[in-house]
Amino acid sequence: MLTHSTLVYALTQYYFLHQKVTHGEESFLITLDVNGQNLTANVSDGNTPLLWVLRDLLGLTGTKYGCGIEVCGACTVLIDGQPEHSCVFDVSSAVGKKIVTIEGLSAPGTQNHPVQQAWIKNQVPQCGYCQPGMIMSCVGAINAGQHGSEILSEVQNLCVCGTYQRVRDAITTSNL
Amino acid sequence: MAIDTRNTFVQKNEKKHQIGRRGFLATALGGLSVAFVMPDAGRMFGLRADALTPTQLANSYVHIGTDGSITLMFGGSEMGQGIKTGLAQILAEELMVDWNQVTVQQALVDPTVTYITGGSSAVSGRYTSLRTAGAAAREMLIQAAMGVAGDSNRANYTAVSAIVTYAGPNPVSPKSWSYGALSVAAAGLTAPANPPLTDPANFRLIGKPIQRVDIPSKVDGSAKFGIDTWFPDMVFAAIKHCPTIGGVLAATPTKPSSAIAVVPCKASDNRGIVAAGSVNAVAVVATNTWLAKNLANSLSAKWTLPASTASVDSTQLSAQAASLLATGAALIAEPAVPAGFTPSSYAPVIEPLVNSALGTPTVDATYTVPHLAHATMEVLNCSVRLTYDSAKTNVIKCEIWTPTQAANWVAATAAALINAAQTTPLAASNTIVNTTYLGGGLGRKIEQDYVSQAIQVALVVKRPVKLTWTREEDMGHDNYRPMAAVRVQAALNGSAITAWSLRNVSAAILGQRGWMAPGSVDGQAVEGAVSLPYNLGTSLTEWVPLPAGIPIGFWRSVGSSINTFAVECTIDELAQKANLDPFVFRYNLISDSRRLAVLQAADNMSLWRKSLPAGHFWGVAMAEWNGTIVCEVAEVSQPTTTSLRVYRVACAVDCGQVINPNQAEAQMQGGIVHGLNAAMWGQITFTAGKANQRNFNNYRMIRMGEMPKITVQLVSSNNPPSGLGEPAVPPIAPALANAYSRLKGSRVRTLPFFPGATMGDL
Numbered sequence: 001m002l003t004h005s006t007l008v009y010a011l012t013q014y015y016f017l018h019q020k021v022t023h024g025e026e027s028f029l030i031t032l033d034v035n036g037q038n039l040t041a042n043v044s045d046g047n048t049p050l051l052w053v054l055r056d057l058l059g060l061t062g063t064k065y066g067c068g069i070e071v072c073g074a075c076t077v078l079i080d081g082q083p084e085h086s087c088v089f090d091v092s093s094a095v096g097k098k099i100v101t102i103e104g105l106s107a108p109g110t111q112n113h114p115v116q117q118a119w120i121k122n123q124v125p126q127c128g129y130c131q132p133g134m135i136m137s138c139v140g141a142i143n144a145g146q147h148g149s150e151i152l153s154e155v156q157n158l159c160v161c162g163t164y165q166r167v168r169d170a171i172t173t174s175n176l
Numbered sequence: 177m178a179i180d181t182r183n184t185f186v187q188k189n190e191k192k193h194q195i196g197r198r199g200f201l202a203t204a205l206g207g208l209s210v211a212f213v214m215p216d217a218g219r220m221f222g223l224r225a226d227a228l229t230p231t232q233l234a235n236s237y238v239h240i241g242t243d244g245s246i247t248l249m250f251g252g253s254e255m256g257q258g259i260k261t262g263l264a265q266i267l268a269e270e271l272m273v274d275w276n277q278v279t280v281q282q283a284l285v286d287p288t289v290t291y292i293t294g295g296s297s298a299v300s301g302r303y304t305s306l307r308t309a310g311a312a313a314r315e316m317l318i319q320a321a322m323g324v325a326g327d328s329n330r331a332n333y334t335a336v337s338a339i340v341t342y343a344g345p346n347p348v349s350p351k352s353w354s355y356g357a358l359s360v361a362a363a364g365l366t367a368p369a370n371p372p373l374t375d376p377a378n379f380r381l382i383g384k385p386i387q388r389v390d391i392p393s394k395v396d397g398s399a400k401f402g403i404d405t406w407f408p409d410m411v412f413a414a415i416k417h418c419p420t421i422g423g424v425l426a427a428t429p430t431k432p433s434s435a436i437a438v439v440p441c442k443a444s445d446n447r448g449i450v451a452a453g454s455v456n457a458v459a460v461v462a463t464n465t466w467l468a469k470n471l472a473n474s475l476s477a478k479w480t481l482p483a484s485t486a487s488v489d490s491t492q493l494s495a496q497a498a499s500l501l502a503t504g505a506a507l508i509a510e511p512a513v514p515a516g517f518t519p520s521s522y523a524p525v526i527e528p529l530v531n532s533a534l535g536t537p538t539v540d541a542t543y544t545v546p547h548l549a550h551a552t553m554e555v556l557n558c559s560v561r562l563t564y565d566s567a568k569t570n571v572i573k574c575e576i577w578t579p580t581q582a583a584n585w586v587a588a589t590a591a592a593l594i595n596a597a598q599t600t601p602l603a604a605s606n607t608i609v610n611t612t613y614l615g616g617g618l619g620r621k622i623e624q625d626y627v628s629q630a631i632q633v634a635l636v637v638k639r640p641v642k643l644t645w646t647r648e649e650d651m652g653h654d655n656y657r658p659m660a661a662v663r664v665q666a667a668l669n670g671s672a673i674t675a676w677s678l679r680n681v682s683a684a685i686l687g688q689r690g691w692m693a694p695g696s697v698d699g700q701a702v703e704g705a706v707s708l709p710y711n712l713g714t715s716l717t718e719w720v721p722l723p724a725g726i727p728i729g730f731w732r733s734v735g736s737s738i739n740t741f742a743v744e745c746t747i748d749e750l751a752q753k754a755n756l757d758p759f760v761f762r763y764n765l766i767s768d769s770r771r772l773a774v775l776q777a778a779d780n781m782s783l784w785r786k787s788l789p790a791g792h793f794w795g796v797a798m799a800e801w802n803g804t805i806v807c808e809v810a811e812v813s814q815p816t817t818t819s820l821r822v823y824r825v826a827c828a829v830d831c832g833q834v835i836n837p838n839q840a841e842a843q844m845q846g847g848i849v850h851g852l853n854a855a856m857w858g859q860i861t862f863t864a865g866k867a868n869q870r871n872f873n874n875y876r877m878i879r880m881g882e883m884p885k886i887t888v889q890l891v892s893s894n895n896p897p898s899g900l901g902e903p904a905v906p907p908i909a910p911a912l913a914n915a916y917s918r919l920k921g922s923r924v925r926t927l928p929f930f931p932g933a934t935m936g937d938l
Contacts, residue, residue, distance in 0.1 A: 044434065044463065044464075044467060045467070048464065048466055048467070049466055051466075052464050052465055052466035052467075053464075055404075055406075055465070056406075056412055056463075056464040056465055056466075057464060059406045059408070060397075061397075061400070061403070061404035061406055062396075062397020062398070062404075063397070064401075064403070064553075064554070064615070065403065065465075065555065065644070066553055066555075066647065066872075067647045067871055067872045067873075068646060068647055068871075069647075069871055069872075069873060069937075070937050070938055071871065071872045071873050071935055071936070071937060071938065072553070072872050072938075073938050074553060085938065101397065102396065102397035103396070103397045103398075105396070105397075106396065112395070112396065116395040116396060119391070119395045120387070120391055120392060120395060123387060123388060123391060123838055123839075123842065124391075124395075125256075125388075125390075125391050125394040125395065126256035126257070126258075126842055126843075126846055127255055127256030127552075127553065127554070127613070127614060127615050127616045127617075128256065128390070128391070128393075128394030128395075128399055128401075128613065128615070129401060129552075129553040129554045129615030129616060130553050130615075131394055131395060132395075132397050135395060152880055152881070153881065155880055156879045156880060156881075156938045157879075157880075157938070158553070158872060158877055158879065159553070160551060160552060160553045160616055160618075160850070160853075160877065161256050161553075161616065161846045161849075162845055162846040162847075162848065162849025162850060162878075162883075163842075163845075163846070164849070164878070164879075164880050164883035165845055165883055165885070165886055166842070166845075167880065168880070168883065
């Protein structure tokens with residue numbers, strides 16, 4: 001099935017593998033396992049944080065920039081199942097690992113992840129900007145075997161809208 | 177309320193402005209299109225929204241397609257307040273359809289029409305105009321059915337679920353018609369000026385906790401915020417302002433080899449010592465944002481600093497404010513200045529009277545609050561794609577994607593910059609402003625600085641470009657909530673206040689923009705200090721303008737975030753002096769029934785305060801904001817050196833007619849957290865022109881484990897909706913301060929409670 005996201009992947013892959021590198025000095029192709037797909041990006045520096053490779057080079061904009069100094073958690077993704085702050089995670093260190101972003105939490109056309117369902121049921125987001133990171137942090141805690149309020153003690157993401165109470169309600173009332 | 181009574185107005189207006197897609201929607205799609213004005217945040221211009229005139233050009237459209245589709249096109253901004261859902265509920269109510277039959281879309285933006293979203297007006301300010309437009313469309317569809325049935329007796333028709341049904345005597349068949357089928361005939365009719373509105377007793381949708389339409393996309397990563405704008409051939413820009421406010425670029429720095437371009441950027445507007453047109457920033461363009469940011473940070477840019485830099489300093493400004501508080505010439509904000517006087521000439525007349533009534537005041541205290549950053553989660557950003565003519569000299573189309581609270585200003589910014597660079601003007605209809613989702617607005621995203629910079633960069637690189645501010649630039653170059661000093665003096669006789677004097681010293685947001693006449697009182701500076709509900713005896717409210725070079729702007733609840741702190745702490749202190757419970761003290765001083773009802777609700781909600789554990793204390797405060805009344809009661813316990821534990825907040829609110837109680841509750845929770853962050857830790861200090869706090873690590877906010885349990889009660893009211901975005905903010909700082917003072921045994925008069933707090937890594 002040709003979904004919007006697979007189309008975006010195809011277009012970006014075509015573009016980045018065929019573009020002439022007209023700027024910058026050395027650049028090289030790097031292949032990442034993102035949401036179960038091998039995606040290739042043309043990076044100029046292996047120290048580039050994964051966040052910017054996802055957002056600027058692969059067009060996967062669900063993962064957000066908030067602070068760049070791993071204080072706010074908006075950039076949280078799962079790497080080999082663990083929540084990581086992609087704003088400080090070198091892309092070269094992500095090679096060979098399984099990266100899951102908010103776009104890959106539930107496959108297109110399938111049911112939402114239980115955390116996403118709980119978020120809709122409890123009407124958690126306000127502006128919604130921090131929520132991909134908030135959700136990935138919760139999923140990471142669940143993956144690590146945490147339940148209910150244990151999850152909440154792991155989740156320190158910043159939400160300027162102040163949705164914490166509904167996050168708490170969503171987690172504790174949804175048998176997560 | 178202004179409705180355009182001629183739907184043909186749409187076409188006429190479009191011809192004049194040659195608006196492209198809007199014309200397409202109104203004509204090529206066919207069907208019925210009703211143009212109308214949804215009032216915006218008129219208060220930004222010193223106008224009330226309801227003061228807007230019917231001659232203002234339409235900024236919104238209700239369209240009924242021949243296929244039955246129902247679309248509301250509007251120019252407002254979704255920044256977390258649930259505007260798309262709330263407006264769909266209101267329109268669907270009057271159109272007699274289900275709320276999910278309505279699609280809410282962003283309208284294309286005409287720069288001559290206003291679409292400001294702010295002042296808590298997003299849903300409330302649009303309520304009556306939208307209901308009227310919906311009712312007008314419904315009545316036009318019924319009129320069209322009358323033409324088919326040949327019976328003009330309105331009583332013989334009903335509209336339910338987008339179908340008009342005829343129950344009269346004429347033998348027509350069929351006896352019901354879909355809105356789509358009637359839409360073409362309806363389009364030929366004249367819209368009624370005063371269509372009958374649905375009786376609130378019969379509301380099906382208004383007041384119901386309908387789930388928000390944007391939330392599914394906000395949990396799966398598909399919602400597009402401005403910062404998510406992306407094209408495969410896009411380049412990425414980072415901005416570096418002169419670190420010292422007011423500095424100007426001395427020479428264009430050398431382009432680093434790995435940069436695509438280095439672009440000096442001019443300031444878009446006058447803000448304090450930043451002059452419009454001065455080159456106060458430089459953008460670096462690269463193949464990704466991180467690279468662009470690193471290159472921008474390592475540029476060896478030379479800046480020429482203004483002579484006044486040293487005075488752009490929080491310590492000096494505080495001293496200046498203290499001096500003005502004591503001896504500055506004041507402008508009278510309240511009582512009303514009599515004929516023959518000005519706000520300044522009246523001061524020497526009334527001050528002695530009030531001073532005499534005050535005698536030796538029972539309380540005489542000065543409250544101070546700092547500058548605050550907006551710190552929206554989504555940093556400032558703007559994406560621009562320019563299309564050039566075949567000679568590649570003239571821009572023939574400008575497309576912008578940006579999180580903005582003022583789409584029409586974005587269009588105007590683009591037109592000014594582009595038309596200054598070419599002789600053939602860019603057609604207004606070819607400036608396409610796409611208002612994306614906003615990752616928080618909070619008043620910051622009404623400004624044009626980031627938009628202007630992105631357009632300037634696009635004009636140089638001639639490629640699609642996204643400009644993103646780093647968090648450090650966002651926090652270090654904000655239009656800040658102004659600092660202020662407020663002195664309150666009050667005299668008590670038994671449980672009655674006999675005299676009251678409040679003097680606010682702060683810089684004028686509107687004044688800094690040249691939006692108010694010199695010598696007049698900045699209404700926003702004294703918000704929360706005038707029209708107080710208490711019987712204050714002989715009273716006076718004054719404002720002394722503080723000349724300030726620091727750019728200042730609209731921050732959620734604006735002046736009320738300052739004055740409510742001073743007023744409600746003073747009321748609490750007076751209650752203590754009178755040996756009265758702060759609820760009882762207020763009951764004695766308030767006569768307004770709406771406020772009394774809110775106070776009573778908060779009282780009943782917080783009975784827990786009468787049996788708190790040892791070491792726990794409570795405080796209460798209330799505020800009115802643009803017609804919405806809020807009372808908050810907070811429970812706190814012993815602080816650490818950097819924090820105060822807030823256990824509970826009970827919040828009672830009367831916001832008039834509630835559109836969506838689920839979202840009303842969310843806005844109150846959000847406002848309380850916003851005000852709590854500011855009260856406990858929020859401050860931006862300046863040293864020699866530089867902001868000292870540049871990222872969340874030293875701009876602390878609460879996290880999950882610190883979240884109090886907030887309970888919200890919506891006090892029923894038949895008043896029109898009065899807005900929810902801001903009103904929860906002002907009372908929380910004084911509620912906390914009043915609780916904290918009982919805990920400490922002495923008054924806290926300076927915010928934040930814990931200056932210098934930091935926030936560590938996750």
